[in-house]
Amino acid sequence: MTDVLLPDPAVSVADALELAPDLLVIPNKQVDLVPNIGIIGGTDAVLVVDTGIGIANASEVLALATEVARGRRLYLTTTHFHPEHAFGAQVFAGHATYLVNRAQADDLEAKGTGYLEMFRGFGGSIAERLENVEIPTPDEVYGDVHDLDLGGRIVELRATGRGHTKGDQVIQVPDAGVLFTGDLAETGQFAIFPWFPPYDVDVSGVGWLSVMDRLTATAPKIVVPGHGELGGPEILTTVADYLRELRDETWRRRDSAMNESDLRTEVKAVLIERHPEWSGQDWIEHGINCLCTE
Numbered sequence: 500m501t502d503v504l505l506p507d508p509a510v511s512v513a514d515a516l517e518l519a520p521d522l523l524v525i526p527n528k529q530v531d532l533v534p535n536i537g538i539i540g541g542t543d544a545v546l547v548v549d550t551g552i553g554i555a556n557a558s559e560v561l562a563l564a565t566e567v568a569r570g571r572r573l574y575l576t577t578t579h580f581h582p583e584h585a586f587g588a589q590v591f592a593g594h595a596t597y598l599v600n601r602a603q604a605d606d607l608e609a610k611g612t613g614y615l616e617m618f619r620g621f622g623g624s625i626a627e628r629l630e631n632v633e634i635p636t637p638d639e640v641y642g643d644v645h646d647l648d649l650g651g652r653i654v655e656l657r658a659t660g661r662g663h664t665k666g667d668q669v670i671q672v673p674d675a676g677v678l679f680t681g682d683l684a685e686t687g688q689f690a691i692f693p694w695f696p697p698y699d700v701d702v703s704g705v706g707w708l709s710v711m712d713r714l715t716a717t718a719p720k721i722v723v724p725g726h727g728e729l730g731g732p733e734i735l736t737t738v739a740d741y742l743r744e745l746r747d748e749t750w751r752r753r754d755s756a757m758n759e760s761d762l763r764t765e766v767k768a769v770l771i772e773r774h775p776e777w778s779g780q781d782w783i784e785h786g787i788n789c790l791c792t793e
Contacts, residue, residue: 507624508532508583510551512563518721518729519675521652523567525560527726529687532583532625535723537679538564539672541649544572547595548670548679550587552618553628557587561594574598574647576656578681578725579664580606581693582618588635598639598647600658603666606701607634613698659683659714662707663691669714676720683710684738686727688779689770690745692786704746704790711739744770745783749790763787 510533515523521540527533537548538560545568550557564573573595577585580603588597599607611634619626645656655671663682670679682691692702715735722734748769752762767783 504623505531505621505625508552508556508628509624510536510556510559512559515563518677518723519672521567522672522675522677523563524723524729525563526729529727534578534584534681534725535679535727535729536560537670537723538567539649539652539654539670540567540571541652541654542571543648543650544568544574546574546576546647546649546654546670547591549577549584549681550575550590552583552625553587553630553632554590555628557590560587561590565594571650572596574649576668576670577603578670578679579603579667580611580614581664581682582614582629582632584681584725585635586611586615586618586629586632589633596639597635597637598641598645598656599637600645600656600666600668601640601642602658603664603668604637604640606664606666607636610699611635659710660706661701661703662710663702664693665701667710671717671719677723678714678717678719678721679723680714680725680735682725683707683714684722684724684734685779686724686730686734686737688727688777689774689782690738690741690786691779691782692789694785694789696788700789700792702789703793704742704786705793708739708742708746711735711742715739741770741774744773745786746790749787753791759791762791 515525523538525536534549539546547564575591575595575597643658647654659667748766
């Protein structure tokens with residue numbers, strides 16, 4: 500995907516922020532391949548959302564979660580199967596119950612090894628952080644809906660259907676008005692389309708847009724995106740608006756029988772002109788290629 504060595508994807512637990520009572524977020528500080536990580540507590544248990552990439556990052560997250568829990572039971576969930584979100588889960592074995600939705604568990608089993616090798620291929624600190632990593636196996640798997648009772652606080656785990664991946668999951672904390680989206684939403688960058696035929700073609704631009712419209716209707720107060728700055732519900736509408744732009748600009752040219760090379764060039768130029776401050780311009784073409792098949 501890139502010939503440039505990316506910065507070390509180190510999670511900084513020292514930067515953890517309290518969004519609400521007993522609800523922390525470890526922000527990614529704009530570092531590539533570092534997710535925003537959640538620690539959500541109730542009177543009886545604490546839930547960790549995402550691990551960071553590799554054993555060392557996950558160990559720091561577990562240490563902080565253990566300190567926060569002070570003897571309460573620990574749970575872990577991950578927003579989707581990609582390495583920076585889930586490939587530290589082995590560290591939690593024996594310390595926390597790891598639970599995810601069925602489609603994500605299937606993704607881990609079917610595609611985890613391929614993504615591990617792909618990310619190791621980035622070299623440098625990313626490959627180092629993935630040393631000795633094993634593809635995690637969840638302890639508990641649910642279908643599409645699971646309400647996790649942490650004691651005085653219900654956390655809603657919801658499979659969204661096919662979007663950024665086949666197994667996307669969002670985590671809602673209703674009493675605090677907080678929504679963790681995983682990579683269904685990012686801030687300050689173009690939507691990440693992992694469209695890598697023939698190896699992975701599960702991302703769906705059409706499905707993703709439908710998911711974002713549904714999430715917008717839930718009207719959260721605080722949105723924790725997969726990567727980037729936290730914010731309000733405008734994060735969801737911004738992503739939905741972009742996906743709609745990408746779809747419409749792509750389909751209009753596709754339906755006019757424009758050749759694919761010119762189509763990609765024109766759509767990419769239009770979207771960069773509209774969002775010149777966003778990073779991740781290379782993802783536009785992946786999105787175009789995906790939508791051309793839908």
